[in-house]
Amino acid sequence: MNVFDNLIEYADAAQYDEENSTFEPDGPFFVDLIRQYGQPVLELACGTGRLTIPIAQQGFSITGLDVVSGMLSLAKHKAADLPIEWIEADARRFHLGKQFKVILAGGFFQHLLERADQEAVLAHVRAHLAPDGVFAFNVFFPHADSLEASDVEQEWFSYVNPQGQTVTVSGTDHYDSIRQVRTETAMRRWTEVNGQRHELIAPLQQRLFFPQELEALLHYNGFTILERYGDYDRQPLAEEHRLMIFVCQARR
Ligand SMILES: C[S@@+](CC[C@H](N)C(=O)[O-])C[C@H]1O[C@@H](n2cnc3c(N)ncnc32)[C@H](O)[C@@H]1O
Missing domain, CATH: 2.20.25 (N-terminal domain of TfIIb)
Structure with missing residues (x-):
């Protein structure tokens, strides 16, 4: 299946926004990372700005990228005058001409069904990461x-x-x-x-990614895993968790 055939769930941005509006629990986790690693920040697959907008409201410099124009239009409308750069692009092929201290992607990586798609995103993340920057993302744990x-x-x-x-x-x-x-x-x-x-x-x-598979994918695509958590309170991944959260750095 093509990535673009798999976006029906995001056809009604307002409905998505009604169902996904809270900054918790992932927002504070990403804010802590930004405080630790710095800015500017790039959010891949930012959707309707659920995380992007509150992060910008806290004074951080952030770019939000998404491939669905309706999601971005609603994000832009909600953000009003906040200084956020919005980019309509496919995360498998984007060229922003700058580097970021934190690249984050919430609820996105599992949309990449094929290894070629996953590797394309990882290559573009690598190209946009500052030398000491981090890429943080989550996927479902295959419970x-x-x-x-x-x-x-x-x-x-x-x-x-x-x-x-x-x-x-x-x-x-x-x-x-x-x-x-x-x-x-x-x-x-x-x-x-x-x-x-x-x-x-x-x-x-x-x-669905199995933990060792994802570690191998990151390793062979030039990333070092700094942290692997099972929830946003930074608990180490364990069998009862529903998520896997990775914080990684590009190997130079
Ligand atoms: C579950 S939503 C998450 C939105 C936002 N990160 C959040 O947490 O509210 C997944 C998002 O991924 C975006 N998306 C899916 N495939 C994409 C791609 N290839 N490039 C960029 N965005 C993509 C969708 O448009 C959608 O906004």
Whole structure:
């Protein structure tokens, strides 16, 4: 599958923003890294600016890059006059002509389904990292239950949108153990006051990485891992965790 065929989940930026609005728990973790390693900062796959905007509000110099123009337009609108540089580009091929002390990518790397895509991103990150800079990113930990399929629709969560309508979000999961790709198909349903019903179906394929595989990928693409955590409180990765968070540096 092409990277661009896998972006349906981000077609409605406002809806994404309603469902993903909190700075915690990852925001403070990235801010601590910026305090430690410095600025400027580049955020890959910044989406609607959930992290970018509060980081800029804290006075840090940050560039936000994303490939979906609707996500960036909403980010720009929300940021108003904040001095953020917004770049519409594919993280597999971007050339900004400057280097960054921190490059961060939250909830992004697992969108890179094929090794060629992962290596292209890592090469461009390397080219944009200052010599003492760090690349910090997270992926899902392939916890045993994330390797199971559930063809029966499960309720995931619900919320009330700005129009006062309750949106229920449910879905199915599928795991392809050869490609190591998990497909979550989200089904969003809501009803307007006039009784009109809406249903939006959005499949999203995400690559699951095993810890040793990711360490090898980083190593053979010229990175040294400084830290590997299992949550944003900096706990060392353990079996119960849902995430793997890597902080790495380019080997020179
Ligand atoms: C789960 S969202 C995360 C957004 C943001 N980082 C956050 O934490 O709220 C994933 C983002 O990755 C972006 N994305 C996916 N593939 C991309 C690519 N090849 N280049 C740049 N952005 C990409 C999507 O447009 C989307 O905004």
